[in-house]
Amino acid sequence: MTDARNNQVSHMKWWGWGLDGVGFHWEDKPGFAPFVLKAVGLDLHTAQPVPEPSFADLKVPKSKATATFTGALAGIVGEDDVTTDDLERVVHTYGKSLRDLVRIRTHKIERLPDVVVYPDDEAEIQKVVDAVVAADAVLIPFGGGSNIAGSLEPRADEKRIVVSLDLGRLNKVLDIDEESGIARIQAGALGPHLEKQLNDKGWTIGHFPDSFTHSSIGGWVATRSSGMQSDKYGDIAEIARGMRVVRPGGTLVIRALPSTSSGPSVREMILGSEGRLGVITEVTAQVHRIPAKRDVYAYFFPNIEAGFAAMQEISESDATPSITRVSDARETGFSLATSKSRKGLDKFLAGTVLPGLMKRKGWAKQPGGLENICLSFIGFEGSVEHAKRQKKLVDAIVKKHNGMGVGTGPGVLYDQKKFDTPYLRDFLLDRGAAGDVSETAGPWSKLADLHAGAYAAANAAYEKIGRKGWIMSHLSHSYHSGACLYFTFAFVGGDDMLGEYDVVKSAIQQSFIDNGGTLSHHHGVGLEHSPWLEQDISPEGVKVMRGLFAVTDPGENLNPRKIVADVRESISR
Numbered sequence: 001m002t003d004a005r006n007n008q009v010s011h012m013k014w015w016g017w018g019l020d021g022v023g024f025h026w027e028d029k030p031g032f033a034p035f036v037l038k039a040v041g042l043d044l045h046t047a048q049p050v051p052e053p054s055f056a057d058l059k060v061p062k063s064k065a066t067a068t069f070t071g072a073l074a075g076i077v078g079e080d081d082v083t084t085d086d087l088e089r090v091v092h093t094y095g096k097s098l099r100d101l102v103r104i105r106t107h108k109i110e111r112l113p114d115v116v117v118y119p120d121d122e123a124e125i126q127k128v129v130d131a132v133v134a135a136d137a138v139l140i141p142f143g144g145g146s147n148i149a150g151s152l153e154p155r156a157d158e159k160r161i162v163v164s165l166d167l168g169r170l171n172k173v174l175d176i177d178e179e180s181g182i183a184r185i186q187a188g189a190l191g192p193h194l195e196k197q198l199n200d201k202g203w204t205i206g207h208f209p210d211s212f213t214h215s216s217i218g219g220w221v222a223t224r225s226s227g228m229q230s231d232k233y234g235d236i237a238e239i240a241r242g243m244r245v246v247r248p249g250g251t252l253v254i255r256a257l258p259s260t261s262s263g264p265s266v267r268e269m270i271l272g273s274e275g276r277l278g279v280i281t282e283v284t285a286q287v288h289r290i291p292a293k294r295d296v297y298a299y300f301f302p303n304i305e306a307g308f309a310a311m312q313e314i315s316e317s318d319a320t321p322s323i324t325r326v327s328d329a330r331e332t333g334f335s336l337a338t339s340k341s342r343k344g345l346d347k348f349l350a351g352t353v354l355p356g357l358m359k360r361k362g363w364a365k366q367p368g369g370l371e372n373i374c375l376s377f378i379g380f381e382g383s384v385e386h387a388k389r390q391k392k393l394v395d396a397i398v399k400k401h402n403g404m405g406v407g408t409g410p411g412v413l414y415d416q417k418k419f420d421t422p423y424l425r426d427f428l429l430d431r432g433a434a435g436d437v438s439e440t441a442g443p444w445s446k447l448a449d450l451h452a453g454a455y456a457a458a459n460a461a462y463e464k465i466g467r468k469g470w471i472m473s474h475l476s477h478s479y480h481s482g483a484c485l486y487f488t489f490a491f492v493g494g495d496d497m498l499g500e501y502d503v504v505k506s507a508i509q510q511s512f513i514d515n516g517g518t519l520s521h522h523h524g525v526g527l528e529h530s531p532w533l534e535q536d537i538s539p540e541g542v543k544v545m546r547g548l549f550a551v552t553d554p555g556e557n558l559n560p561r562k563i564v565a566d567v568r569e570s571i572s573r
């Protein structure tokens, strides 16, 4: 880990995802190299990975912070907790989107924060916020730095001093109200740290995004995050009941109430606000007793249509699973290709028993045959009796849709490797391939169109840029009226990788809107998705949002231009 100057807070690699020394490896996955060759035309056996970027090669623009200003900040948080160190400023500049990774690797960092502060508590944060506004500087809260929507970077043309406020030292679970099942948690607590504190007392938050290891509860709230067990526990928008938000001149307090009808919801305004309404210092979150039973079962469906139909029927049934996930045929192929040395499902499918069963169910006779099979994971949590009953209900629905269960083995593997997948993007980038994700949510009636639309858009975009490209997808969460679809796409880029990426990413985003989906289900807006905001929430919706920010932050001191960026030029390419 790159240690911050203040050694109580650690960060991810400055140039990529996760911990130093940890990466993705393919040598123990026999299906991976052939898969990548077929998908994007990249031969892993001959590809020459670039060496790890060296910080010494980076030209870091000088900090604009004056001695008077940093002195004033030091007077608030203490000398050791203010820094203009180059590495610190770089670490706090971007999130971890593909655009961020490419820019940092190619030394494209036009505007960094000028100074990073590490406050100890809410009182210090209030003083920092007030000092920033008084000096007409800019303040950008920093949680884990894992966002992929361009939510952190200062605007490229920002003339004022930019302060990154790192919440990393506010990392404690302060109190659990066991009677109500709610816990007060400081906003900078990262997933594993807060979950451990809760687990030690027999509780869980039930929020597990893929970025869990390196994202904070304040960041989850500020981006409206969703986790892999949100089917049961709810998205962070449900989990976060109360909040304390430091604003210029005072603290906004949202009490943790189960529900309220006190006018338009200020709580909902803070959710997804990406630092534009103030600094979240504390979240009162719903927490649950650690369940007696937790299982993730794997199922197969003959094709994605059957998978979608089964998930919809499950969502309408009495069953309340914690995970409803179904990968399309391409993503199923990817999952099998990342299996280790002929273990688990890969071994099964290479044998005769499982394919034999599938053939007996008539799957080989469908158009595309067994190439169309889709892998699904469904989770059950609660008391032993509850989990058993849920599984029984789900099994009947799966059977009705011609699916079949294959036990918990693959689910255990999926659970173990779920936080390793993010390292894959750096591995591909090291070898010249761009890989990224786009996700949306839409009603059940539009789901098939959303899925097909994104595929068509990506393939047309690949044709346009003249690249062999890949796209795959899974349904990641189900709701009463629809579901979230999550797409991963990749291609080997040329000299203008980001230009090509824009063509593909934009085409997929536009297809979401055109086919009845939202611009993003859980990654937020930032700079990356703001061009689609008006189409998503209507011009009047944007007017309301602009009005909110204009009144609450007239000097544009709080993470300006995020969410409702007027133009896209602030993204430097």
Ligand SMILES: Cc1cc2nc3c(=O)[nH]c(=O)nc-3n(C[C@H](O)[C@H](O)[C@H](O)COP(=O)(O)OP(=O)(O)OC[C@H]3O[C@@H](n4cnc5c(N)ncnc54)[C@H](O)[C@@H]3O)c2cc1C
Pocket: 017, 095, 096, 097, 140, 141, 142, 143, 144, 145, 146, 147, 148, 151, 152, 167, 187, 188, 208, 209, 210, 211, 214, 215, 216, 217, 218, 219, 220, 221, 222, 223, 224, 225, 226, 227, 228, 273, 274, 275, 276, 278, 279, 280, 281, 422, 522, 523, 524, 559, 562
């Ligand atoms: C590999 C990978 C996988 C991912 N998987 C998921 C996933 O499964 N689900 C999901 O929801 N997201 C996922 N994300 C996106 C990302 O992890 C989320 O957006 C996360 O919620 C960001 O939290 P963070 O603490 O890292 O916030 P940061 O990146 O530090 O900040 C994000 C935004 O929130 C603001 N902010 C942060 N903390 C505060 C605060 N205390 N007060 C006010 N504003 C604040 C920042 O100013 C910024 O605008 C993934 C990202 C990557 C790279």
